[in-house]
Amino acid sequence: MPYAFTLADVEYLTSADGARALAACDALPLTDASWLADVATARREVGERYAAVLETVLLRRKSASKLDDAGSWLLTGDALQQASASPVAAHRARRLAGRDVHDVTCSIGADLAALAGTAARCVGSDLDPVRLAMARHNCGQAGVAPLIVRADALTPVTRDAVVVADPARRDSSGRRTWRPGDFVPALDELADVHSGRDIVVKCAPGLDPAAAPWAREVELVSLDGQVRESCLWSAGLATAGRRATVLHSGGAEWTITDAESDDVAVAEPGEWLVDPDGAVVRAGLVRHYAARHGLWQLDERIAYLTGDVPPPGVRAFRVLEFGRYSEKELRAVLRRRGIGRVEILVRGLDVDPNTLRRRLKPSGADEASVVLTRIGRTPTAFVCRAERVPG
Known part of the structure; x- marks a missing residue:
């Protein structure tokens, strides 16, 4: 416990x-x-x-990989688990820079400290007095001093500030999709209570956007290749319908929205395969990403992209050979190429990579990445060399 x-x-x-x-x-x-x-x-x-x-x-030791400079913070286990990673919180705060902001579920202050650093005025509130006391300490350690009060997120105590909320998840065990009532407070209740206000709500990535009809922008955010959250922005704050934001701990970031072109072809494989960042995939912006970088699709229902020049700064797969997938043929190719270490990626096929690797019994001094997917109805295997493209 x-x-x-x-x-x-x-x-x-x-x-x-x-x-x-x-x-x-x-x-x-x-x-x-x-x-x-x-x-x-x-x-x-x-x-x-x-x-x-x-x-x-x-x-504090656990927080080191999630929160910047949290070595002097006070935390609870549940609060740390739900807290936004510092680069994600900083990104959201930058979007709200210069506004009056009220974090209505401030907890221990992970988002609040970031918001207070960019907002014109900032208020944090929560019902838990222990977390509020921790938030006061933590914000002080971060060098900011927002007003912190005890209040229910469903009882407005400010009027014109942007409302920021991070509702708790009722039960995250094994859950991949979410409904408004799976959050505390429930998303629809939050939206009703703060109707007419600009509102930002952090949610789990698996939330169906249709469950929040008030949201005019759905932003999927990843950090270091892992999708961290879905963020819902109301009409007064939205600048796109769908957005993917890709952050890196080192500070690099980029974003793409549905305002960009998605005019791309479906064609034969090029010299490279590209697996877009998970935020791009979950935001439904694979075609937009392909158009931006001069890529095309292997199949219009599969997220793998292909092209002759990969985007900068990504891990891409140089195609060595490809053909119709069969386990027997793949085993022969790996043996012929002397591949003993193999990474297996699968999309669109019912194949378990770990089970397949044991059956392939690869041996040799070389290594390769095997990408298994389908083109149309044809199961296809790509034998590739993974390379980090300079960014």
């Missing part, structure tokens, strides 16, 4: 004694093998607050 922080815990953790305790426990390995000994040490050094201190140290 996750540790349940209290206001007394927050008060202690932000005190001088708490800072010393956190520094002492941060030196502990906190591994499975050392856990019992580490707990004994923490209890001896810290006293009754040892559990809050150890949980904070562990959560």
